[in-house]
Amino acid sequence: MANKRIFAGEPLRSLRQRRGLRQAEMAATLGISASYLSQLENDERHLTPALADALASAFPIDWADLAPADADTIAEGLRSALADPQLSTQVPGEQAERLARQFPAFAQAFVELHGLHARSRQRLEMMDETIGASLAAGGRLPWEEVRDWFHLANNYVDRIDRDAERLAYEIAGDEASPRVRTMQQWLRQAGVGVEWKSGGPMRRFDEAARAIQLDSNQPLESGRFQLAYQVAALALSDQIAAIVAEAPLRTEAARHLLTVGLGNYAAGALLMPYERFRSAARTLRHDVDRLRQLFHTSFEQCCHRLSTLQRPQARGIPVFFARVDMAGNITKRHSATRLQFGRFGGACPLWIVHEAVAIPDRIHVQLAEMPDGIRYVSIAKGLVKPSGSFYRPPRRYAVVLGCEAALADEFIYADGLNLRSEDAVTRIGISCRICPRDACDQRAFPPSDRGIAVDPSQRDLVPYRVVEG
Template sequence: MARRRLFAGEQLKALRITRKLRQGEMAALLGISASYLSQIENDERPLTPALTDRLQQSFPVEWQDFAADRVEPVLAALRDATADPMLGQMLPGDQVERVAEQYPAFAQAFARLWDQHRRSVQRLEAIDEALGSDSISGGRLPWEEVRDWFHHANNYVDSIDRAAERLAVRLSGTGMSPTMGQMAVWLESRGIAVEQVSGGAMRRFDPEARRLTLDPNQPIESGRFQMAYQLAAEGLREEIAAIVGEATLQSDAARQLLTVGLGNYAAGALIMPYEWFRARARELRHDIDQLRQLFGASFEQVCHRLSTLQRPQARGIPMFFCRVDMAGNITKRHSATRLQFARFGGACPLWVVHEAVAIPDRIHVQAAEMPDGVRYVSIAKGLVKPSGSYYRPPRRYAVALGCEAALADEFIYADGINLARPEAVTRIGISCRICPRDKCDQRAFPPSDRAIVVDPHARDLVPYGITDFQA
């Protein structure tokens, strides 16, 4: 069988320009001569398997789209399967390609086996959902439907994101983040009066009187976000309505929640326009404090926005994001990485986010490893939102953000962690009910799919042992 030849000169050149690399610098990075690189960029020579491996290792984010439409399905599936950390070191690209070309039946069977393994993991997650779901109603609640809608959309809504970006350009004239003054002028041009009213809701809009009131006691970035929400609800009404109309939701309440969720998404995209925000995030290595100052946003808003940078051909680094309350409940969550959150209940008690809730206003950093062997660098920060009154306790919660350890060079918070030392890595899980770790002192429940054994003559920190057999 003839070896597949991959010509990707235009994509390679665009990648080099985006990363601001000269031809000689890019050639040195790939271990080839500048003249050879020039031939590749002009599609005079194809990429070799060795070069595709170097590109994947040097540019793991861009590689997701680099050759996605140029490989056959069986090869793509086999590469996904052989990249699983449970197999150990990733196999060389030329070996994977040779197997896919010379032994396609085996390659398909191996990819199917890996897919069945992945689905088994998802079934365990479904057990977690079944145990935590509303047994009275027997189905998902409206907010759960909307949460799952955003999850399946990969937390990126292209039509809304691009429309908000265009609107930001019109407001600011530069493509940068619009100011509150610019947003107020736009609203007033649509006949909407903006007023500050203390003691009321954070944001209230009277559609009859065309009057928007904002509470001046809320933090300035919160007030700015609420103004952006109203602007997006007005300026992107048709785009939001079209998406809600096509969504397969079961109730009017879910459709209303999705409308609000898309409005919030649009507000974040308006304040932090995609291309401008993505470029600054990469340039600053995702330093959240610098980004929040640059865009006039809150710590949580910046973290959430970083998790939405999934535009095809212009992705940010894959991030996970969540918000956890004082009781350990996950009230917001999204992951563009392989890490998945528990659908119900709390997260692993060993995760640094719980410490952050107890010790606010400080960034906590952790290197963690999931049961599948994938390592992550995550940060968490406890936040306190003032209530404005002694008789109303302030809201306390923590937000967490992280990426896979393979991308640590792009994440400024990984600079102080020695990822090469096993002792520096905390071994965590998704939730106790679906975590396979049998040597965890913090375990609250045994895994749902494993039998336990109890020895009345011995007691350890956890009062039972976990077997390798299914329950």
């Protein structure tokens, strides 16, 4: 089969201009001459596999969005599979390209086999789910069904997100985000009265009276979010109802929970319109405090929104996001990275999020490595939400946000880390029950699928040694 030449002049030029680079600067990054880059941008030279690899390595998110549509998908899949860090032998991009061109059936089979292998690595996670699901009569609980629905949607709902973005532009105009005043005006034009009253639920909507009551004691960001929820719930009611009707949920409770979940999603998309928020996140290198000031939202709301930036051809950097309570329960979670959370039980005690719960209002940063060898830069911040009464303790929890260490240049929080130091890496797992690490001083209990050896004549920090099952 003849080699297929790929000309990428326009995507290359667009990428360079988006990054504000001169030809000489981008050429130096790619290890080529400025004249060679000029020829590539003018389609006088075609893109080689080695250069495609260099672009994907130097500009992973931008190049994923801009790569030519006629690139060989089998070759791309093969290169991705061969780049798995669990493989001891790394195959150069040009060799992978030749394999895909000359032996496409083999390449496709290898890609599929790698996919099967990746799914088999989730076996222990599924075992974890089985243990948890057995606690609920008849299978998963309604909230678990809805959580899994969002997980399968990759935490991005295109129909809702785009309509909420259009609505935000309609309400906010040139401002980054709709204000309380402009949202109240929209509601009044829709025939809905708005009353702020001390005490009561955070939000109550009386459909018959066409009136919404909001608790004035809640933090400003929370009240604004509840107002946005009601705007989105009214404006996008048909879209939300259609999605709920199509969802394969077993119970009425699950359908109601999905309705609420989609309303919350729409509220976030309304307050942080997709392209404005994505562009600001890239410009500010995902500095959450600066983002929340720009969009007048909370730290948690910004972190959650960053985990939803999965629009095709306009993705944000892949991040994971979770919220953990004082007991270590993960009450919110999503990952667009290769990191997956334990579905039941506590998270790894070495994870920085637990320290953040105990020490709030400070951003904690960690370089961590999972058992598969992938490293992540994580931040965690403990948050305290006041209850408004001495007799009601405030709500305390922490949120965690992170990306793969390979994208550290895009993540401002990595600036103070020594990414090259092995000693700076904290080696964590998903949860003790499914973690394969055989040398961890903070194990709560052994992994479910491994045996243990106990030596009565010797005592270490952990009173057993994990052995192969």
